[in-house]
Amino acid sequence: MMRCLNGFARGLGLDEATTRGIVEKIAADMPDQPDEERFAEALRRMIVPSAKPYKLSETFVPGST
Numbered sequence: 001m002m003r004c005l006n007g008f009a010r011g012l013g014l015d016e017a018t019t020r021g022i023v024e025k026i027a028a029d030m031p032d033q034p035d036e037e038r039f040a041e042a043l044r045r046m047i048v049p050s051a052k053p054y055k056l057s058e059t060f061v062p063g064s065t
Contacts, residue, residue: 001023001027001035001038001039001042002019002020002023004039005019005023005039005042005043005046006019008043008046009046012046012047012050013050014046014049014050018049019046022042022045022046023042025045026038026041026042026045
């Protein structure tokens with residue numbers, strides 16, 4: 001699973017240690033789940049740490065220029 005997720009994680013800006021930690025945690029938390037479920041959960045967990053905080057002034061306001 002790690003090899004499959006590595007490219008996705010790099011695209012999100014996550015380092016290998018973070019990715020490995022997520023994969024190991026999922027393996028421990030979901031040992032009886034099918035690979036597809038664990039893979040989907042890994043993708044979800046990778047998106048959270050990759051999210052960048054934004055300033056309120058950077059949000060889009062419809063109708064403003």
